[in-house]
Amino acid sequence: AQSVAQPEDQVNVAEGNPLTVKCTYSVSGNPYLFWYVQYPNRGLQFLLKYITGDNLVKGSYGFEAEFNKSQTSFHLKKPSALVSDSALYFCAVRSKGYGGSQGNLIFGKGTKLSVKP
Amino acid sequence: EPEVTQTPSHQVTQMGQEVILRCVPISNHLYFYWYRQILGQKVEFLVSFYNNEISEKSEIFDDQFSVERPDGSNFTLKIRSTKLEDSAMYFCASSDRTVSNQPQHFGDGTRLSIL
Numbered sequence: 001a002q003s004v005a006q007p008e009d010q011v012n013v014a015e016g017n018p019l020t021v022k023c024t025y026s027v028s029g030n031p032y033l034f035w036y037v038q039y040p041n042r043g044l045q046f047l048l049k050y051i052t053g054d055n056l057v058k059g060s061y062g063f064e065a066e067f068n069k070s071q072t073s074f075h076l077k078k079p080s081a082l083v084s085d086s087a088l089y090f091c092a093v094r095s096k097g098y099g100g101s102q103g104n105l106i107f108g109k110g111t112k113l114s115v116k117p
Numbered sequence: 118e119p120e121v122t123q124t125p126s127h128q129v130t131q132m133g134q135e136v137i138l139r140c141v142p143i144s145n146h147l148y149f150y151w152y153r154q155i156l157g158q159k160v161e162f163l164v165s166f167y168n169n170e171i172s173e174k175s176e177i178f179d180d181q182f183s184v185e186r187p188d189g190s191n192f193t194l195k196i197r198s199t200k201l202e203d204s205a206m207y208f209c210a211s212s213d214r215t216v217s218n219q220p221q222h223f224g225d226g227t228r229l230s231i232l
Contacts, residue, residue: 046220
């Protein structure tokens with residue numbers, strides 16, 4: 001069965017410092033990996049995805065993620081955190097679709113990022 | 118940028134009552150999804166819908182649940198006889214088929230409270 005693990009419930013970072021939000025995955029075959037962000041009382045906003053190609057993926061708002069096949073990880077990173085980055089971050093893997101389905105998303109439990117001034 | 122819209126934002130319903138959650142997916146998208154998020158827990162897949170039929174469903178999506186695309190724009194989730202444990206945020210999502218591996222775009226959700 002495919003799964004995603006986010007080992008940290010919360011990450012605290014000072015503004016201007018680099019941030020990392022960790023994600024590891026377990027899939028059979030090639031993984032399709034995603035990061036989403038959720039602000040309070042809002043839905044999930046797509047940040048970036050890894051399908052194939054370069055292991056370093058760049059996304060929205062200055063975020064990037066590094067795919068590491070040997071460590072089965074897809075950590076989210078940003079070189080310089082902003083207070084406005086404070087939110088809930090979800091890593092997800094897309095399941096294998098059957099028939100006409102593209103497959104659904106399997107989410108990690110989420111990591112709360114808190115950036116202090 | 119086009120968005121997925123969901124109504125209502127908050128629905129309060131008595132246990133045992135039927136509830137319909139509504140979604141308007143992005144207009145050129147062909148795949149539609151419902152997810153739910155119980156307070157403090159992870160986002161869970163409920164059902165996917167393509168070409169006017171269910172593509173996949175999870176074990177959560179039992180006989181109390183149904184989905185429908187009644188016209189060219191709306192996508193609805195019906196819970197026939199609500200239970201206390203149905204209280205959650207329900208998210209609708211849609212994705213494009215014309216380009217492969219496109220992300221799912223989510224609405225802001227409907228908070229369903231069962232009393």
